[in-house]
Amino acid sequence: MIIHIGRxxxxxxxxLSGGSGTRLWPLSTEAKPKQFLQIFADETGEPISMLQNVWHQLTRRGLHTRTVIATSASQRELILDQIGPAADLVLEPEKRDTFPAILLSVAYLVTHRGMSREEPVVVLPVDSRAEDRFYDLLEQLPDVLEQSGANLSLIGVRPTKPSDKYGYMLPKGPALPGEAVGIDRFHEKPSFEESAQLMAQGALWNCGVFCFRAGYLLDMLQQMGIAGTTYEELLLSYHRLDPRSFDYAVTEREPRVTAIVYEGRWKDLGTWCALTEEMKEPGPGPVYISEGSRNVHVVNELDIPAVVVGLSDVVVAASREGILVTRKDAGAELKETLRTMAGKELRGGSSEQWSRPLDSAVFADGVEVETRRLHMSKGQETVIDASEASGRKVTWMVLHGSAFVRKNEETFTAAAGQTFLLQQPDRAVVCALEPLDAIEITTEFR
Structure with missing residues (x-):
């Protein structure tokens, strides 16, 4: 099927920017998901994130003025910090996967931007990286939708190698670059052997980019028995929506699907292996990699050096959340490893002591603030060290319980409601006198 593109x-x-990206732990967390990590570089060499890269591509084409970003409320400040007040955000009241998030966004466009039922909507994930030609095809999706008579039009990426990380779509006929073809069926993340067979049959990667008319999803809302289709009405009913992906709920069930074929550079940046392939340098931070090491990337957010000697094909990632050392081809195991780790006592530690991020923000003047919640059982100790970091302040607030604090040469007891501050050259040891809960706020002045 040849689509003749005019205007x-x-x-x-x-x-879509609502995910947390656990497969890129420890840098990607609930407090600062992967799409905000500034580990790429733009044309001028300045660091940019996945979100900033996608926004830059849309802005160059003047498409940012017709764009909304579907995200969670916890990511609002991160997005505004990175791309400014021009971002129009659709904030989910709770995470319920991509299908509910897209429904909510369509309702927002209708209610607050006056979108009609016949207008086309294009959905674009934030965690992919592609060249300009990919975005040229993205602009053609509405015409593909109209001329093909389909209910959905997608971009199908020509696979470069068999992969079990992507979904596949099998076309009904020859899939020629830049042309549209009907889709017969979908295969969601087949095995490596099955993916090779699908490639031999001409299958395309499903890159999560698709187009539909607004009325197509509004009709689904009515069929689901949701009262009202305005944005405010759907917010009140959002908890009733089943947490399902758009692919499972819609794409794989729709018989009238067309895809336009893309051949070129495209990558889903969901794993450390895929991410490091897009990085021009081994990685940021104080890093030393020996000459005998090959294909090694180190991303170090700590103030201490990370040294790699005699290793090949590995990723080392270090942050205050933890340290990861992994083979580049073992990315699929990380998610399950983290799930297993969460339920076990770590060697040398205790399941009764834990720390988790609550919030992270980077302000326009470069100041970074990270907030964590901590719990310690009676007798456990933790060290707070600001002695070597002139641009760091650490504020501790005891929420419940009490602790003995040795700060430099001073000793005192901190009880519930009390706060103490550390900055260069301070160093403190905190020992819980009873079960202790606290908030730790770390401020970095760059």
Whole structure:
């Protein structure tokens, strides 16, 4: 099927940016998900994130003015810090996967931007990286939708190698670059052997980019028995929506699907292996990699050096959340490893002592603030060290319980409601006198 592209139709765009990216732990966390990590570089060499890269591509084409970003409320400040007040955000009241997030975004576009039922909507994930030609095809999706008579139009990426990390779509006929083809069926993340067989049959990667008319999803809302289709009405009913992906709920069940074929550079940046392939340098931070090491990337957010000697094909990632050392081809195991780790006592530690991030923000002047919640059982100790970091302040607030604190040469007891501050050259040891809960706020002045 050849689609004749004339003018590019106007379209509305939904950028999906609600995930936490646990496969990129320890840098990607609930407090600062992967799409905000500034580990790429733009044309001028300045560090940028996945989100900033996608926003830059849309801005160059003037598409950012017709774009909304679907995200969670916890990511609001991170997005505004990185791309500014021009971002129009659709904030989910709770995480319920991509299908509910897209429904909510469509309702927002109709209610607050006056979008009609016939207008096309393009959905774009934030965690992929592609060249300009990919975005040229993205602009053509509304015309593909109109001329093909389909209910969904997608971008299908020509696979470069068999992979069990992506979903596949099998076309009904020859899939020629830049042309549209009907889709017969989908295969969600087949085995490596099955993916090789699908490639031999001409299958394409499903890159999560698709287009539909607004009325197509509004009709689904009515069929689901949701009262009202305005944004405010759907917010009140959001908890009733089943947490399902758009692929499972819609794409794989829709018989009238067309895809436009893309051949070129494209990558889903969901794993350390994929991410490091896009990094021009071994990684940021104080890092030394020996000459005998090959294909090694180190991303170090700590103030202490990370040294790699005699290793090959590995990723080392270090942050205050933890330290990861992994083979690049073992990314699929990380998610399950983290799930197993969460339920076990770590060697040398105790399941009764834990720390988890609550919030992280980077302000326009470069100041970074990270807030964590801590729990310690009676007799356990922790060290707070600001002695070598002139640009760091650490504030501790005891929420419940009490602790004995040795700060430099001073000793005192901190009880519930009390706060103490550390900055260069301070160093403190905190020992819980009873079960202790506290908040730790670390401020970095760059």
């Amino acid at each position: 590019v139709s106007e379209m509305n765009i939904i950028v």
